[in-house]
Amino acid sequence: MDTSTYLNAVVEQTSTLADWVNGGDAATPAPTCPKWTLADLVDHVGATQRMVAMLVGERMTEPSSAFAGYVPAPTDSAQWGAWLTGTAAEAKQAFESVADDTPVWDPSGAAAGVPFWSRRLFGEVCVHRADAAAALGVRYELAPEHAVGAIEDWLDTMTSRGYWENRPDFADAMRGGGQTLHFHATDAPGEWLARREPDMVVLERAHTKADVAVRGPAAELLLVLSRRRPLDAAPTLEIHGDRALLDHWIAHMDWVTDA
Template sequence: MTLLPHDRYCAEIAHQVEQLRAVVTSGADLAATVPTCPDWTLEQLVLHMGGVLRWSGTLVRTRAQENIDDELVPRGDGPETPGDAAALDAWLAEAGELVVDALREAGPDAKVWSWAESPNAGFWARRMAHEITVHRADATLAAGLPYEVAPDIAADSIDEWLELVELMGRRKETEQPLRAGGSIHLHATDAAPELNAEWFVQGTEEGFVRRRGHEKATVALRGPLTSVLLAFYRRLPLDARELEVVGERELLESWLERATFG
């Protein structure tokens, strides 16, 4: 798959940080449970996201060639005042600036440790763009706020998800999410034709193969691109009114239960 430009990912991280900060300062209850991440409150979700931004930014800034300990991440555990929306907002803003500045200064080809197959800053730009895109959805849904994401980012997020799930399967770190011969078709009904926002995923004995395009499958998931993204990340139920499931629903449900990279 063709990646987006490095600066596009950097710009999206900055944008998503601003959007997440708007949730923090919206008056939403920071102690409320996040429905899509029920082990976290809204505050804990933001602390996780800001901590990950700071960790990855530190990796890139120091050109780390191996993983780094949490204590080496500046202010990685959050602001000094728990439960304070203003302090959390300022801490998150600083985290966004740190990672975006580090990524832009490094450029995509700078050698940096990663847990995937691309040990460079470009991997972290893409990973953080999609990490915060999805966790911002968690936050906005918890706060009862509307959520949208740019079409190019949403489509690339689906691509990256498939790539990482495939990687974990090749490493035998997770069970294969799709039975041999079974197939899934994702179809974004509102995307511009040039985006080619359709995906075909087919199970094999070794794992699965994937490609962009319109092909008949065992089961199809259809709907607006943002909704398809959220459903594929298990942030939106398949019964959501804007989604349509055609074919063997159980196969898609099995994929959603098994597909993971962490």
């Protein structure tokens, strides 16, 4: 998927999310994001889209101004729908104003800039729409090719040099001696091999034998890897090999504390 495809999907999925949450009870718990309410979830999605729009649109190579530009969601939930569709539109417009090689700060450590953020916004809305579905009791559906894109975002971000360096707790938990995990989507092209090394997690796009392998529908795989669905509640996934290694991996796939 390229930048424009990612942003079109961001707009589409945010529109669905906006329809779900508009006029909702702000205090509704979001069970897949401990300590978050529906209001917190809406605020996070929209504010993140707006801050990334500022980073990209203003071609920032240092992030403090964008973070300082945080704007909270409306307190009136009847305004949430329009607010969310507006932040997604702002993001799309910002990305349309730049090229993929426009210098923009990103936390990955790879200077991926514009392509990093287009995929990150896409992955964000895919996962947080699942959070909203859990909070509201709505059926969550995601096209297999979109789920593969969101898995790619999740795994690539989690194994980035920047994440390793900025999350010492994650780094300590994930240091290894070459242990391997293989993730395989069965309904769309997508395979990843993660190898735990002493100083990083190496991510490859490969089909090979591993210490533990998990395969199944991409959307189910995304929900499990992003800790939105317990492994034991995902009967369509097949697991072969060292289950404890997989459990350890999932236990530490937390993007931020309490989210």
